[in-house]
Amino acid sequence: MTLAIETVGLTRFFDDFRAVDEIDVAVERGTFYGFLGPNGAGKSTTIKMLTGLLAPSRGAVTLLGMDALVPKQAIEIKRRIGVLPEDLALFENLTAREHLTFIGRMHQLPRVTIRERIEELLDVMRLDVDGKKLVLEYSHGMQKKLALAAALLPNPELLFLDEPFEGIDAVTSRVIRDLLVQYVASGATVFLTSHVLEIVERLCTHVGIIVHGKLVEQSSLEQLRQGSSLEDRFLETVGETNGTSEQLDWLDGRRAAGGGEEQVP
């Protein structure tokens, strides 16, 4: 099977801080890859480097068999991928339709195709009923849904999703999950980061775990779990607990009226 994503020694520094440290990611085509890690581990930095939103300090990135660091090939890659970045990529003063039309035209899709796809995407995402609302008036969840619609519009072969379910209502979340499963079944590849391990466990076929910028685990979900739950394996791999109950022993919910920290007998 050919690889959809391949990185070799991918590294990124922010001044002296090594946010991503020589990671070698390999994602086969047609897989649903979950990229996990605690806060600040380097997930978003990695996804930004893979999608061309951030230049790597070192290393190589190959997407769909092309070198992502060569400008001409990078444009061809961008034609074939869809991206839902962490901070979204939306024009605040456009309506949802206008934004999606813009994206469609940048991908050189025919006008009729753009129109049809927009209607269907807006319907599925439950967005833009009156068509007059500007992006800046949307809630964060609505903006995320619009950004996801924009990523799906060109029907990409490879989809990068940075925390796609964060802030999205349960109904749409279910629709998106079904849609993504169907999408991967058709042969496409999804690279997803999420903090919600249940979602990763339910959707992903392969998992990579990044801790302090290093890729510490990369395998199929079944291999990683080894009979236990993903959460247990994840915590085991990350190897950290953030504080213990003894450290916050004052947090017992008993507080005298009057606001002071009084002794409770």
Place this chain on the structure above:
Amino acid sequence: MNWQHLKAVMWLRWRLSVNQFRRGGTLNAVLGTLWLAFVLVSGTGSFLTVFLLGFFLLPRATPDQLMLVWDGIVLVFLFAWTIGLLSDLQKGEALSIEKLLYLPVSPVGAFLLNYLGSLVSVTLLLFASMMTGLCMALLLTRGIAMLVVPLLVVSFTIMVTAITYQIRSWLFSLMVNRRRRRTVIAIMTLLFIVIVQTPNIINMTVLRTHRKQVRETKRLAVEKLDEARRRGDIDSDQYAAQRKELAQRRARQKRESRARMYQAVLAFAEPVHWVLPIGWLPYGVRAAARGNPLPGMLGTLGAGAIGFFSLWFAYRGVLRLYTGIYTSKKRAAVKNPVRTGRTTRARFMERELPGVPDQAAATALGTLRILMRGPEGKMMLLTPVILLVIFGAMIFAGRDHHVPEMIRPLLGLGSIGVVMLSFGQLLSNVFAIDRAGFRSYVLAPCPRRDILLGKNIATTMIGFCVCCMALVLVQVFAPMHVTHVFATLLQFLNCFLVYCMLGNVISLVAPAAVSPGSMKPKQAGFTAIFLHVIIAMMSPLVLLPAFVGWGVELLLDSYFGVWFPAYLTLSTLEFVAMLWIYHRVLAAEARLFDQRAQAVLDVVTMHVE
């Protein structure tokens, strides 16, 4: 609410200001520290200075003069206070009462904390020092009758701060909607510019006309004398004597005119001080200086009452925000939106631009939409209109409108200069208005050349419309020859092409995030600010090639008596050459875009709202 809460809020306001300076980099932090030192020194200094001035200079002042001194202080204070209000509206963070409502304080406590926190400002510190100094000087020099003045000052301060707080609360409630928020900021800024420029326009249109008439009368009298001497009607001694007499008469007229003006101002000021609450402080001072404390006491009560009611209404606004109950008018129930099944198309975004690549056209149309919707774009469209009114008033006020035909193209070029000046900030920071949307460009599978081309087309289209409006204005007052009109339009395109080439480079090399409602760079580094200032200062230079064609035509007409449309011909040739240069330069700039895209992304997507 208790003392600890108040201290915490004061500290919060202080910390927010310090952090804002820190975020701006080392230079900004140094400047901030110097500014703070200046404020502390000038706070004490202004108290002492005003006290000494009041003590030594004002004892001899008449009550009317005292009133005018206080009028000056009040007006400057209101001016500075309005600037503070605008600045707070743009920042937004320091005064959000919602953040205080999370704390263990009652709504009234949160409200008072927020109001008292809003009083921590440099303007109030400086003016409170000045007014206290003047009050003390008046008390010491004029005695117990002036005891009412400090009370007036306190009630005046409460009134102004309460009214502005009420306005601010109202504007903040409007600005809960982010779309409206930016428009409110833009309108407020625009209103401020108009208010500040109104005295300037009155001065240029009315007072300058009056001064010009006086000068004209003098010139005619001198000409008459010169003529009489030339004809031999008067000898040199008589001439000198009559000139001297003329000068004396003029000085007398000047004195009389000033006295009349002073009396007219006082006559005008009397009812104005009665009607406008901001006039009660100066009026009360004048009455107290005349030995009558009653107007001052009434003014104190009146201003205090206005302050109290303003705070009360502002508090009601907070309650509405807190409870969600708006009693002023019933709102129509929001119906559940239902899909009609009718397809709404984004027709504007689907348009094609003849001869322009599709992706460049999409970029141009997207940018146009963003500019026309965003308050930045509206501001940018209105700025040249305001500038044209001001400059137009300067040029045409008090003069006959006859401008020689060959000079008129300069007015057209001047209009281009005004448009360039207004568009400068956008052209040299062209990605700032995209904010998070800039990621779409980075992710787009499209040649970078097309993105730059689309951006330049959008700004040129808007600029061209504004320039056409300006030329219509010029044509009304000083009609140009038809060839000059076309030449001016071509020169506009030439200038814009040059500015676009320069602007693209600056936008990529020194991008800066901008706050909504303006194109003012926020949290920009020293290099970025420096480059933007340099480019703005050098922007008139892009007009230089335009003078070549005009100069040649002027030369042919004046020295050889030959009329040939050299201005139009050379402008056309320049345009062709400029298009060719632009085409070549754009390719190089596209490579620069590739290299700099991520750096630009880091800057323009910064959260500065």
